[in-house]
Amino acid sequence: MEGRKRYNTLFVLFLLIACCIHGCSYYREDPEVDRLYYRGFAGGESVTGQGAVSRHSETRALYEPGEMRRDIIKQRKEFGVVSVEKNMPGEIQIGKPFSYTIKISNIAGEKVRNLELTETLPYRFKFRDAIPGMKKKGKEGTAKWFIGDLHPAETRLIQITGVPVETGDMPFCTDVTYDFAPLCTIARAVEPKLIITRSAPPDALLCDRIPVRIVVTNTGTGAAYNLQIRESLPPGVKTVEGKSVIVHEISVLRPGESKEIAFSVKAEKTGTFSNAATVVADDIQRMESGIVTTVIKQPLLAITKTGPEKIYTGRNITYTIAVSNKGDGPAASAVIEEILPDNASFISATHGGTLSGNMVRWELGTLLPKDSRKVQLTLQDKGTGMIKNTATVKAVCAEPVSAMATTEVLGIPAILLEVVDVEDPIEVGKTETYRITVTNQGSAKGNNIRIVCMLEKEMEYVASSGPTEAVVSGDGRKVTFAPLPTLAPREKATWTVNVKAVSRGDVRFRVQMTEDRLTRPVEETEATTFYEAGYFDIFDR
DSSP, X not given: OHHHHHHHHHHHHHHHHHHHHHHHHHHTSXXXXXXXXXXXXXXXXXXXXXXXXXXXXXXXXEEXXXXXXXSEEEEEEEETXXXXXXXXXXXXXXXXXXXXXXXXXXXXXXXXXXXXXXXXXXXXXXXXXXXXXXXXXXXXXXXXXXXXXEOTTOEEEEEEEEEEXXXXXXXXXXXXXXXXXXXXXXXXXXXXXXXXXXXXXXXXXXTSOEEEEEEEEEOSXXXXXXXXXXXXXXXXXXXXXXXXXXXXXXXXEOTTOEEEEEEEEEESSSEEEEEOOEEEETTEEEEEOOOXXXXXXXXXXXXXXXXXXXXXXXXXXXXXEEEEXXXXXXXXXXXXXXXXXXXXXXXXXXXXXXXXXXXXXXXXXXXXXXXXXXXXXXXXXXXXXXXXXXXXXXXXXXXXEEEEEEEEEXXXXXXXXXXXXXXXXXXXXXXXXXEEEEEEOSSSOEEEEEEXXXXXXXXXXXXXXXXXXXXXXXXXXXXXXXXXXXXXXXXXXXXXXEEEEOSOEEEEEEEEEEOTTOSSOEEEEEEEEEEOTTOOHXXXX
């Protein structure tokens, strides 16, 4: 039994010796490396570890000695554009676990690629754990982390935990390798592409200034240079400045940009006009806009005016005015105007006609094609004569037109015929005088007044007088005066006829009057008693 115990004790010792030998071979694989790193830490020399130079061609190594304190060691080193900072306890005890950290930072202005960190551990240190865990195993005595890409100002933190197994100085050495992104020069292939559009109203009036708008847009990926926009106007259309060709140049039009050209044209006649615009540029074929059509229209006004041709004075005179639009364009702001004649006065107007001064005005609004309106105007004469009055219709973009109406204002002659005998009764053998008076009691002059006198057998013509000459028939029974050309209103004309009483009796002197406006003669008879001395039987009856 005792021999068995000795056997077990020897076996345990054998295992311990074997482990120590293996451990020494692991940690002392390259003792020269330990000495190099140790000298770097102890003496503060700028020493780069094995493989410490970055694969980036511009990487520089900068070593900053750490602050040696009893409790903690802080060290920082720049590997070109990557900064490594380590925090480690200044003293560690055999057999007690401890941790230290490695902070990796990108101090460049661009991304670092394929970053890899290698930590060489001393042979007196037994590795236990790391946060994060190792992504890649290195050779014995090293630990590796493949960090990958590190963006500008980005940092990563690694914590390593282990246990010291022997006394003495222990160097922990860090090395990093990385790649920079390659230097790339980009040449961009582009293609400019032009689109041109032309716009104008579909219809316009002949008097309108017609707006035209041309827009060129670069929808491609490259700039277009030395553009020329051109439009040749069709016959009958010119710009308001009188040009027939429009040319506009643009030095450069960048992708996504648009340029607009605007101008106004006028048509010289009605009709349909179609046109397109074009654009050319360096290394770009000629482009043409779509064809745009504009129909040029014009209102055409017509007017008529009707009224009585003749009317008696003192009566209202009503005129009807009719206007219409016979064109194919709207007649905007249409208005009828009439200046009153001097020999007539305003009475009334229909459809909103208003009098201002000596003008009557109707506002009609817009007369559409084929539209028409009627209004009426009532006047009163200021006396006989001819009344001439003219109405005119006007509208936007339409030629004004006029119509005249003439009315003759007539008077009423109203001729009064009076016949009287100067003496009654009268003795046979003596002369009787008949006075014939014509009075114009009307408002119009009398024309061609004729007086004819009829004598009975008891009478004998002696003489006559008056404004016209008398002609006596052969038997002496009829006296005809020449026509009186005119007799003004309120005037009188008087004729006299002298006859001799040749026999007694109850006789009649008959007068007949005619005038141009009288459709039948006016007759007047005057009774006279012719008597003989000694014979009074007629009075006795």
